[in-house]
Every structure is written in C-alpha cells, then in structure tokens.
Amino acid sequence: MQGSWNHIVIIICLVLAALLVWMECRRANRSRLYLRIVAVLLALLALACIILPLGYETYKTENDRHSILLTDGFNADSLKEYKNAGIFTLDDAVKKAYPKASLIYTPDTLHALTKNGKLHVFGYGLSEDELFQLNEIPFTFHPSKLPQGVTNISWNNRLTEGEELILQGKYNNSSARKIKLILKGSGTVADSVIIKPNTEADFTLTALPKITGWEVYSLWAIEGADTTMLGDAPVQVKSAKPLNILIISASPDFETKFLKNWLGGKGYAVATRSAISKDKYNSEYINMARLPLSRLSASLLRKFDVVIGDLSVFTALSNAEDNALKQEVNSNGLGVIVKADSAGKASWLQKHFPVNKPSGKAPDPAALIIGGKKSNSGKLSSNRAYIGYDTGTQPLVSNMQNQILASSTLAGAGKIVFTTLNNTFSWMLAGSQQDYAAFWSALISKAAKKNSDTFDGVLNAGMAFASHTIPLTFKSNTLPLVIIDGEIVSLQQNLTVPFEWNYQYGPLQSGWHSITQSKTEKLLYVQGENNWKGVQAEHKINATQKYILNKENKGIVTKQIQQKVRIEVPKIYFYILLLAACTFLWIEHKIS
Structure with a gap:
C-alpha cells in the first residue's frame, strides 16, 4: 500500500x-x-x-545508551550531556543532593541496569571493596577535582616512650585565604603550620607524647573565624625497653658520670669502664650484675645493646678487641656511639664522619636543633668542630648554622652514631634536664639494637572509617576464636594461605574498638565517616583509575551490539x- x-x-x-x-x-x-x-x-x-x-537506514550500536553512577564529589553540571541516561548512586548523601538519581544498594546491581550500554562514573569514584563487587564491569571514569583539605597523610603510629610523633601530609588550599593547621593532643596545641592561599603544600607537624598507652591526636584547620576538625591521628606509645649499655672512657670525667647516673635513673642496665693507668680500669655497674670488662670480647659485647665511648678509646683497642667489636656491629646489630676527641689514629668507626676543625676561638654558647625539632634546645658551649655530610649518613643534631654535630649511619646489621659534643653535662648543671634527655634519647634510640618486640595491632586494618568495610586478617594454624566488640565473629579461611583467616568488619561508630584473638585483646581505632575527606577522595580516585587501567590491559571492552535503524x-x-x-x-x- x-x-x-x-x-x-x-x-x-x-x-x-x-x-x-x-x-x-x-x-x-x-x-x-x-x-x-x-x-x-x-x-x-x-x-x-x-x-x-x-529516510535512510543505518547501523547503531546498542551501547550508545548511557547509564550514570554518581559518587561523592560529582558535579551536576557535567551531566547535561547525558539527558536521557539512567542515573544511579550507592550513596544516601548523593541521593539527597541529587534526587533524580535512583538509589541502589550493591555495585553488582549495575550488571542488569547497564546491560548492553555504556556506564559512566562521576565524582571521586569507588572504594576498592566496591570495585571488587563490580566484577569486571567496564566503565568510563569522570573524576572530580580533589576538595580543599588534606589529600595525603601519614604518621608513625607506633612509638616508643621518648620518641617523637611526626605527622606529614599534603594540604590543598584552593581558597584565597591562608590556612593554619594545628596539631592537638592531650588537650593542648602541640604544633602548627601556615598554608599559603591557592597552593598545594607539604607540611610536617610534630609532638612528643607525655604518656604511654593509646592516645589520639587531631588535626584542625583554621580559616579566618572558621575552625574545622580534619581527622584523628591515633598512636600507641610503649614503654621504652631498658637497654644494656656499656660506657668506656679514657679516664673518669663528668660526661661519663652524668650519663651513667641519668641512664641508671631511667632504668637502663649500665656498665662503665674507665682507664686509670695502663691496662688498669675502674668498673661500675648499675641495674646489672658484675661482668669482667678488662677485655672486650664478642661474648661480652653480645650482652649489650649499645657501646658508648671516646674515639681515642676505640682506636686504642687491640686488634682482637677491634675485630670483636666490628663483628658484633656488622653481624649482630650492636650500636656504637662515638664521641670525637683528639685521637690521631684513623678508625673504621669514623669512615663516614669527616670532622672539620676551623681555626679560631670557641663559639659562644648557642642553642642546638635535636632530631629536626622546630623548638631549639637550651644554649650549650661547644668547640668549633663539626661533621661533614657524607652519602648514607643521617644528621641527628645541628647548630643554628646547619653544621652537623651528631650523625648516624648503617654498618651491616648495626648502626654507628658519631658526635663532636663531649660536654652535654653542662645542660644538667644549667637545669636543662629536658634538653639533656632529648639529646641522649635521640642518639641511643638511633644506635640501639633493633627491638624484636612487636606492637599490638590488627593486620591489614589500615586507616579505618565508620560505616565502611574494613578487611581484617588473623594468623593461626587452626580456626581462631575472634571477638570484636564483645561478639564472636565468623572467619573465612584464605584458600591460598591456609593459616590466614579473613573477616570483613563494618563498624558503625568511630573510636576505639576491641578485637580479641586467643584471649589477647587488641585495639583498633575507627575514624569518623567525615574524617580525612580529601584523603578518602584521593584513595578512591587512585583505586578507580587503577581499576580502569587493569581492564584496558586485559583488553576488556564494552560489548558492541549493532542494530539496523531508520533515520527520518x-x-x-x-x-x-x-x-x-x-x-x-x-x-x-x-x-x-
């Protein structure tokens, strides 16, 4: 017709x-x-x-139909190009912000919703757990810009008493006003830093915990009259394990006396050997039994964690003693702290520490920088000698002219610390006990044998957030009894590693959570859902981009289904x- x-x-x-x-x-x-x-x-x-x-007939691919998944951080203006697309979200907050989106509850639901079509993901993307549930669904990712705030953060969350907390990160300040970051702990401000307007800057904040146990620091941002809590930094501070320390000196002196008494008062086991004449020594012992110290042997040195002595004493050791010391340092992790003096004989202990001795009178007493701290120590008289930097060394103490006065290096399994300061007892005489303690704590903790004691904690917990799934891993040859927040949980055995047992933990509240395995209680800190928003955003963007890259490497593409259509x-x-x-x-x- x-x-x-x-x-x-x-x-x-x-x-x-x-x-x-x-x-x-x-x-x-x-x-x-x-x-x-x-x-x-x-x-x-x-x-x-x-x-x-x-009209005319042509072929059109079915995947020209679009579906959109909105995630946190999406920009509504970017959706104008996809007027007829189906819009979905997994986030209740996104649903409230964009009511047109249909709320779905699991990522695998997208399999049926996006069949024979293209999927676009807008915003910061998905977490690793959500991406795993997608089960190979390919999609196009449209990442949003990172929000203002901290985009990267890390800190040493396991400390030994006397060790400093160092919190480092990156702050994205997209505003036209400066931002002041402050680190709070124990009800006080521990440190602060200023971030300039319209910059993305690295920052470092430090604090010295006053107590042992579990403590929570927090980072705050101040912009004008607005103060915002960015996130928490939980730390575990363990009591310092008393070390066994041997002090050898060319003669009795004030430096050795004050150091011996300070170490003994801290609970360290201390043995001192001071030469009084040729091959004759005076020995003292604090918190430990008497030992024969006249000859340094490998068996004797193995009883100590750190040896402290003048360079002249080390250079005067016999070949057998010197070889024994070198063996214990390189093979068994013994630490050595060397105090520079007028010794003229070369030593392997000074190999990486060239000492410069400018001529002229001794400088006036001045403050020192210990361990890179922003606050300087009390003033201390010192000679003009300082240590030249060498590759593989780490400066520990410097003066205001950035001249190195104490430095360390690795030596096999052990460490060597070298210092040109030999009158630190002046701090004690001047009432600066805190500076004295900071100096020797820094040197001894750097030199000491590696502590084999493990910290309490939970494997693979990472940075945990409320209302987010946290993968926990427990190690046991048999099915362990694990109790979380007072309830026994069911574990899943790792099929490839039989002694590993996994559990997907979904805490609803922030704060400390109790995890007990085989009657041993451990604590896990869960961040608030809104903590470290910029960090969460960057992690999601990185995880989503990695997912896309893996799919491209595997050659996984959206299936093209062609259909003949008539165009009027x-x-x-x-x-x-x-x-x-x-x-x-x-x-x-x-x-x-």
Whole structure:
C-alpha cells in the first residue's frame, strides 16, 4: 500500500513538472526562462519530498545508551550531556543532593541496569571493596577535582616512650585565604603550620607524647573565624625497653658520670669502664650484675645493646678487641656511639664522619636543633668542630648554622652514631634536664639494637572509617576464636594461605574498638565517616583509575551490539526549499 502511494505521488509530480515547464516555455517573455524552469522543478521536488516519507537506514550500536553512577564529589553540571541516561548512586548523601538519581544498594546491581550500554562514573569514584563487587564491569571514569583539605597523610603510629610523633601530609588550599593547621593532643596545641592561599603544600607537624598507652591526636584547620576538625591521628606509645649499655672512657670525667647516673635513673642496665693507668680500669655497674670488662670480647659485647665511648678509646683497642667489636656491629646489630676527641689514629668507626676543625676561638654558647625539632634546645658551649655530610649518613643534631654535630649511619646489621659534643653535662648543671634527655634519647634510640618486640595491632586494618568495610586478617594454624566488640565473629579461611583467616568488619561508630584473638585483646581505632575527606577522595580516585587501567590491559571492552535503524530526514529543509522557489516565481512574475 505504501509503495503504491509513493508511485502515485511521483507520477503526479512528474506530470505537473511537464505541464508547468511547457507553460513557462509558452510565455511571450523569454527572459529568465531557465531560472523559472529550475525554480518550478525545485518547487515540485520539495513538494514531493514533503509528501513522501523520506529516510535512510543505518547501523547503531546498542551501547550508545548511557547509564550514570554518581559518587561523592560529582558535579551536576557535567551531566547535561547525558539527558536521557539512567542515573544511579550507592550513596544516601548523593541521593539527597541529587534526587533524580535512583538509589541502589550493591555495585553488582549495575550488571542488569547497564546491560548492553555504556556506564559512566562521576565524582571521586569507588572504594576498592566496591570495585571488587563490580566484577569486571567496564566503565568510563569522570573524576572530580580533589576538595580543599588534606589529600595525603601519614604518621608513625607506633612509638616508643621518648620518641617523637611526626605527622606529614599534603594540604590543598584552593581558597584565597591562608590556612593554619594545628596539631592537638592531650588537650593542648602541640604544633602548627601556615598554608599559603591557592597552593598545594607539604607540611610536617610534630609532638612528643607525655604518656604511654593509646592516645589520639587531631588535626584542625583554621580559616579566618572558621575552625574545622580534619581527622584523628591515633598512636600507641610503649614503654621504652631498658637497654644494656656499656660506657668506656679514657679516664673518669663528668660526661661519663652524668650519663651513667641519668641512664641508671631511667632504668637502663649500665656498665662503665674507665682507664686509670695502663691496662688498669675502674668498673661500675648499675641495674646489672658484675661482668669482667678488662677485655672486650664478642661474648661480652653480645650482652649489650649499645657501646658508648671516646674515639681515642676505640682506636686504642687491640686488634682482637677491634675485630670483636666490628663483628658484633656488622653481624649482630650492636650500636656504637662515638664521641670525637683528639685521637690521631684513623678508625673504621669514623669512615663516614669527616670532622672539620676551623681555626679560631670557641663559639659562644648557642642553642642546638635535636632530631629536626622546630623548638631549639637550651644554649650549650661547644668547640668549633663539626661533621661533614657524607652519602648514607643521617644528621641527628645541628647548630643554628646547619653544621652537623651528631650523625648516624648503617654498618651491616648495626648502626654507628658519631658526635663532636663531649660536654652535654653542662645542660644538667644549667637545669636543662629536658634538653639533656632529648639529646641522649635521640642518639641511643638511633644506635640501639633493633627491638624484636612487636606492637599490638590488627593486620591489614589500615586507616579505618565508620560505616565502611574494613578487611581484617588473623594468623593461626587452626580456626581462631575472634571477638570484636564483645561478639564472636565468623572467619573465612584464605584458600591460598591456609593459616590466614579473613573477616570483613563494618563498624558503625568511630573510636576505639576491641578485637580479641586467643584471649589477647587488641585495639583498633575507627575514624569518623567525615574524617580525612580529601584523603578518602584521593584513595578512591587512585583505586578507580587503577581499576580502569587493569581492564584496558586485559583488553576488556564494552560489548558492541549493532542494530539496523531508520533515520527520518527532517521535513523543514524541504519546506524552506519550496518557500524559496515559490517566492522567486512570484517576484519574477510581478516584475515581468
């Protein structure tokens, strides 16, 4: 029926075309004849195209249909391009911000919703757990810019008493005003730093915990009159394990006396050996039994964690003693603290510590920088000698001119600490016990044998957030009894590692949570859901981009399903053509 109608229209138009062309040719006025004929034919062609159902067939892929998954941080303006797309979200907060989105509860639901179509993810993306549930669904990621705030953060969360907390991160300040970051702990401000406007800057904040046990520090941002809590930094501070320390000196002196008494008062086991004449020594013992110290042997040195002595004493050791010391340092992790003096004999202990001795009088007492702390120590008199930097060394103490006064280096399994200071007891005489303690704590903790004691904690917990799933791993040859927050949980055995047992923990509240395995209680700190928002955003963006990259490497692409479709030609063009042709014929008739 449609074919017959088309034929009738075409025949009528052809007849009309012949008739109208004949009439134009019969007109007495022959001017513009060819233009009139063309106009007549174009008018009839346009009329036929208006009447006839014109169109063409082509192939269209099914995945031209779009589905959108909105995640935290999405920009609503970026959705304008996808007017007819289905919009979904896994986040209640996103649903409230964009009511048009349909709320789904698990990522695997997207399998059915996006079948034979393209999936687009807007915002910061998905967490590793959510990406795992997608189960190979390919999608296009449209990441949003990171929000203002901390985008990267880390700190040493397991400390030994006397060790400093160092919190480092990156802050994205996209505002036109400066931001002041403050680190709070124990109800006081421990440290602060200023972030300039419109910058992304690294920062470092420090604090010295006053108590042992579990403590929570927090980072705050102050912008004008607004104060915002950014996140918590929980730490565990363990009591310092009393070390066994041997002090050997060329003669009895105040430096050895004060150091021996300070170490003994801290609970350290201390043995001192001071030469009083050739091959004769005076020995003292604090918090430990008497030992023969006249000859340094490997068996004797193995009883100590750190040996402290003047460089002249070490260079005066016999070959057997020197070899024993070198063996214990390189093989068994013994630490050595060397105090520079006037010794002229070279020693392997000074290999990486070149000492510079400028001429002139001794400098006036001045403050020192210990362990890179921003607050300087009390003033201390010192000679002009300082240590030149060498590759592989780590400066520990310096003066205000950035000259190194104490430095350390690795030596096999052990460490060597070298210092040009030999009158630190002056701090004690001046009442600066805190500076004295900070100096020797820094040197001894750096040199001491590695502590084999493990900290309490939970494997693979990472930074945990409330209302987010946290993967926990427990090690046991048999199914362990694990109690979390007072309830026994069911564990899943790792199929590839039989002694590992996994549990997906989903805490709803922030704070400390109790985890007990085999009657041993451990604590896990859970951050508030809104803590470290910038860090969470960056982790999601990185995880999502990694997911995309893995899919590209595996050659996984969206399945292309082609379908033949008919595209209708818009009639508006033919109406315009008909109007133009008729207008020309009317004007030409008027002026003829």
